[in-house]
Amino acid sequence: MTDPHLGDAHRELAGRFREFGERHLRAVARDEDQPADRAREVGTLLGEAGLLRGAVPEPFGAADARSILVARERLAYFSLLAEMVFASQALAAHLLGAAGTDVQKERWLSSLVSGAVLGSAALAEPEAGSDLAAVRTTAKSDGSLWRLSGVKSWVTGAGVVGVYVVLAREAGAEGPEGLALFLVDGGAPDVAAKPVEATAALPVGELRLDASPAVRLGEPGKALRLVGRAFERLRPGAAGAACGLATRALEETVRHLLSRRQFGRPLSGFQSPRMAVADMHAEVEAARRLALHAAWLADSGAEDAPRAAAAARIVATSAAERTVDRALHLHGAQGLVRGSTVERLFREARALRLREGTLELVRLELAEAILKESR
Numbered sequence: 001m002t003d004p005h006l007g008d009a010h011r012e013l014a015g016r017f018r019e020f021g022e023r024h025l026r027a028v029a030r031d032e033d034q035p036a037d038r039a040r041e042v043g044t045l046l047g048e049a050g051l052l053r054g055a056v057p058e059p060f061g062a063a064d065a066r067s068i069l070v071a072r073e074r075l076a077y078f079s080l081l082a083e084m085v086f087a088s089q090a091l092a093a094h095l096l097g098a099a100g101t102d103v104q105k106e107r108w109l110s111s112l113v114s115g116a117v118l119g120s121a122a123l124a125e126p127e128a129g130s131d132l133a134a135v136r137t138t139a140k141s142d143g144s145l146w147r148l149s150g151v152k153s154w155v156t157g158a159g160v161v162g163v164y165v166v167l168a169r170e171a172g173a174e175g176p177e178g179l180a181l182f183l184v185d186g187g188a189p190d191v192a193a194k195p196v197e198a199t200a201a202l203p204v205g206e207l208r209l210d211a212s213p214a215v216r217l218g219e220p221g222k223a224l225r226l227v228g229r230a231f232e233r234l235r236p237g238a239a240g241a242a243c244g245l246a247t248r249a250l251e252e253t254v255r256h257l258l259s260r261r262q263f264g265r266p267l268s269g270f271q272s273p274r275m276a277v278a279d280m281h282a283e284v285e286a287a288r289r290l291a292l293h294a295a296w297l298a299d300s301g302a303e304d305a306p307r308a309a310a311a312a313r314i315v316a317t318s319a320a321e322r323t324v325d326r327a328l329h330l331h332g333a334q335g336l337v338r339g340s341t342v343e344r345l346f347r348e349a350r351a352l353r354l355r356e357g358t359l360e361l362v363r364l365e366l367a368e369a370i371l372k373e374s375r
């Protein structure tokens with residue numbers, strides 16, 4: 001990947017993720033069979049390869065926005081499940097890094113960076129998806145601990161991670177100011193996980209907390225801001241993941257067009273598939289440049305970095321959906337066969353629009369920033 005926004009260290013990192021993917025992720029069939037177990041396995045392998053450093057902020061790791069982007073792009077090229085494990089680790093680590101005490105950071109970030117512990121953020125609930133201010137899971141003080149009760153939904157790595165960063169409401173406290181973040185040990189007996197069977201191999205599930213012991217992470221009243229900032233920090237990477245998935249779809253299509261023959265010649269000889277290839281490439285390339293620029297702005301601490309990241313996520317997610325859709329069509333009926341790579345990418349691409357805040361919410365956030373400036 002040649003780009004002026006990336007330094008030698010990022011290029012070297014991209015190479016390591018590519019090697020990791022070739023070695024451990026090419027065969028994705030197992031992702032589909034047992035997503036949760038596979039997520040645990042992939043997380044451990046990433047840790048052993050030293051590749052979770054890019055998910056954890058300094059000084060424990062080295063998670064600048066460009067490293068996160070490079071990682072997520074490379075992983076999504078091979079397997080969205082693997083990319084989700086990395087992104088989830090990064091979200092948990094960023095929340096811990098931003099809100100944790102020195103003792104909490106020492107305890108958890110050193111384990112998250114080695115992969116000894118996998119982490120996840122349990123924010124959403126059945127009645128609180130986009131509207132996280134509506135979270136109902138309650139936290140009751142119990143001496144030096146807290147006891148959490150409630151249901152969290154769509155938790156990445158539910159049942160397999162070692163630590164959850166949970167968004168909950170302090171008992172009796174109303175509104176967004178009543179919310180706080182808590183750390184819950186994944187191994188506690190009163191933490192029950194149930195996998196969700198999704199259309200793609202997504203390692204997600206529901207989490208039931210029944211007076212589960214927890215410690216508070218950060219001050220109450222700041223939780224939603226912390227979550228918003230962590231999402232913002234990971235957003236160029238979310239755009240990168242979309243580009244990785246789209247790149248794979250394009251490569252699969254090119255291979256297919258060169259090998260599939262109709263009317264006595266390869267499909268690549270006909271004008272309309274050729275046009276499609278050019279359009280797909282142009283769209284993915286534009287999205288990738290925007291994502292890299294957004295990551296570079298974030299690493300430079302630029303004021304307009306959040307806007308660039310939002311624009312990149314919107315453009316890249318849409319580009320991925322269009323590219324995968326075209327890829328499927330250019331594969332003809334073969335594209336509909338369950339288990340083919342483009343069919344899998346098609347199912348995976350749908351998740352990109354929803355997780356880490358839906359695309360609609362990102363668009364509303366960006367519109368608000370633009371309009372505010374002109375008021």
Ligand SMILES: Cc1cc2nc3c(=O)[nH]c(=O)nc-3n(C[C@H](O)[C@H](O)[C@H](O)COP(=O)(O)OP(=O)(O)OC[C@H]3O[C@@H](n4cnc5c(N)ncnc54)[C@H](O)[C@@H]3O)c2cc1C
Nearest residue numbers: 121122123124129130154155156351354355356357358360
């Ligand atoms: C693959 C995947 C992984 C996930 N991982 C995690 C995780 O690790 N931890 C976690 O806590 N959550 C996770 N989630 C949950 C995710 O954050 C939510 O799915 C997302 O926030 C949307 O919530 P919802 O699904 O309840 O949809 P809803 O909030 O019910 O929204 C439904 C539709 O309405 C639209 N909508 C909602 N409000 C508005 C509005 N104000 N204006 C315009 N449109 C609106 C949405 O854009 C969407 O299209 C994951 C989800 C997916 C798909």
